Amino acid sequence: MNHPDTFLWEENIPGGCHWSGIVRRGTTLRLMDVTGGANAAVLFFNQEEKLERYNMADTLKSQHTFRLTKGHACHSDMGRIFCCITEDTAGWHDTVCGMSDAELIHRKYGIGRYQELRNKMFRSGLDGMLIELGKWGLGMRDVVSNINFFSKVTADSSGKLTFHPGSSRADDYVNLSFEMDALMVLSAAPHPLDPAQTYQPGAVRLTAFATPLSVIEECARISENVRGLQNTRHLYGCHGGAA
Amino acid sequence: MSTNLIESWLDPAMAVVDEICAAGEPWAKLVTQGQVFRIVDLEGNQAVDTLFFNAAHSVERYSATDTIRRQSMLYLTTGSRLYSNYGNIMLTIIADTCGQHDTLGGACAAESNTVRYALQKFPMHSCRDNFLHALAHEPICENLGMSKRDLPSNINFFMNVPVSEDGGLDFVDGVSAPGKYVEMRAEMDVVVLISNCPQLNNPCNDYNPTPIRLLVWDDPNDIADD
Numbered sequence: 001m002n003h004p005d006t007f008l009w010e011e012n013i014p015g016g017c018h019w020s021g022i023v024r025r026g027t028t029l030r031l032m033d034v035t036g037g038a039n040a041a042v043l044f045f046n047q048e049e050k051l052e053r054y055n056m057a058d059t060l061k062s063q064h065t066f067r068l069t070k071g072h073a074c075h076s077d078m079g080r081i082f083c084c085i086t087e088d089t090a091g092w093h094d095t096v097c098g099m100s101d102a103e104l105i106h107r108k109y110g111i112g113r114y115q116e117l118r119n120k121m122f123r124s125g126l127d128g129m130l131i132e133l134g135k136w137g138l139g140m141r142d143v144v145s146n147i148n149f150f151s152k153v154t155a156d157s158s159g160k161l162t163f164h165p166g167s168s169r170a171d172d173y174v175n176l177s178f179e180m181d182a183l184m185v186l187s188a189a190p191h192p193l194d195p196a197q198t199y200q201p202g203a204v205r206l207t208a209f210a211t212p213l214s215v216i217e218e219c220a221r222i223s224e225n226v227r228g229l230q231n232t233r234h235l236y237g238c239h240g241g242a243a
Numbered sequence: 244m245s246t247n248l249i250e251s252w253l254d255p256a257m258a259v260v261d262e263i264c265a266a267g268e269p270w271a272k273l274v275t276q277g278q279v280f281r282i283v284d285l286e287g288n289q290a291v292d293t294l295f296f297n298a299a300h301s302v303e304r305y306s307a308t309d310t311i312r313r314q315s316m317l318y319l320t321t322g323s324r325l326y327s328n329y330g331n332i333m334l335t336i337i338a339d340t341c342g343q344h345d346t347l348g349g350a351c352a353a354e355s356n357t358v359r360y361a362l363q364k365f366p367m368h369s370c371r372d373n374f375l376h377a378l379a380h381e382p383i384c385e386n387l388g389m390s391k392r393d394l395p396s397n398i399n400f401f402m403n404v405p406v407s408e409d410g411g412l413d414f415v416d417g418v419s420a421p422g423k424y425v426e427m428r429a430e431m432d433v434v435v436l437i438s439n440c441p442q443l444n445n446p447c448n449d450y451n452p453t454p455i456r457l458l459v460w461d462d463p464n465d466i467a468d469d
Binding site: 051055056057058060061062064065066067075077078079080092096097098099101103140141142143144145146154155156157158159160161192193224225227228230231 | 302306307308309311312315316317318328330343346347348349350352353354355356357358359361362390391392393395396404405406407408410411412413414
């Protein structure tokens with residue numbers, strides 16, 4: 001795939017592994033499902049004040065949606081927008097099922113220790129998240145309902161959930177155009193409802209590029225997002241407010 | 244959902260706690276393992292924003308995602324287990340005359356009200372204000388050293404947030420009614436933290452927040468043994 005001409009950097013996260021970093025406003029981060037069937041558990045925090053964090057409920061109810069896709073924004077718990085989803089070839093991203101933990105990984109896939117498997121050991125979503133959070137002085141208290149990029153989970157009228165394997169294929173990607181300077185924490189272990197019998201989490205590739213002007217209005221079709229973006233601009237107003 | 248409508252045999256006259264939480268107010272209480280806790284929607288269509296914390300270690304708290312994914316179910320009713328972020332069962336719902344309770348809608352806040360309704364709505368009373376007020380004033384919360392950092396996604400008892408198969412989500416009224424209640428058994432010692440929702444901008448309280456009644460019984464098995 002050709003990189004956009006505003007390319008900044010690229011990072012490959014092997015399946016099961018984890019990553020965290022600061023993503024500046026004005027940057028678009030592309031998350032790509034390298035082989036298909038990946039899951040990227042993600043949380044966002046305000047880089048300046050990490051008590052401000054991604055809020056599942058505010059994100060869903062502000063946009064009257066259960067799934068996340070292009071045109072939606074990822075809302076903070078302080079009425080602001082971390083990023084807008086400005087491109088999405090997968091079409092559905094879950095934000096209600098949380099992460100796998102060590103007990104689930106063990107029960108589902110058996111024992112996969114470092115002693116035998118070295119870096120192919122079975123990592124859990126929660127443990128990867130906690131390791132990355134620990135690098136920033138954060139921990140279990142900061143683990144809130146996360147996004148599971150590339151995973152599709154639907155609910156029937158009774159609320160019963162169904163995981164849809166293969167919803168995301170090789171090279172599917174989602175672009176996150178950041179409106180805030182954010183700490184992003186990512187854990188690429190299997191989705192907790194993934195019925196796969198073997199531990200084979202997919203790799204995720206991160207590509208950062210400068211946000212093109214053409215996508216800035218992508219999530220502004222929803223009036224709630226327009227107000228969220230207004231609140232976000234207030235935060236950065238004293239810096240001259242590029243947005 | 245009608246198969247989950249289960250009534251309780253517990254007698255309010257035997258309750259060890261029987262309190263009214265006025266419209267728009269917070270409420271916090273210790274409920275110990277084995278005790279039974281009931282929330283009554285006295286006048287109907289009242290959302291009750293509720294969190295649970297391990298009473299000895301508040302880092303362990305109700306987890307919406309654990310509760311949802313461990314049961315593959317979005318809504319709560321009789322038989323639902325309320326899981327913590329450590330994967331432990333905190334409470335089990337043992338009676339429910341409403342039939343469906345929400346895990347997704349979260350709590351209203353001054354900031355989210357500006358996004359959802361209008362920037363001018365910021366001064367309106369909200370559930371997060373209630374939670375933060377309780378964290379600042381309730382000794383039971385103060386002793387645990389809790390702050391905004393300890394406020395995760397909450398349960399909205401009696402609230403109806405239907406999700407459609409194609410991924411839509413809405414806030415509607417119509418499930419609860421006067422006198423409906425939900426009752427749960429504590430599987431560990433928990434601090435219950437409630438905001439009796441003051442939201443006036445959507446139908447979750449039928450645009451008219453009303454009081455709720457909160458009851459606690461000692462372990463019914465112990466009573467039966469006496």
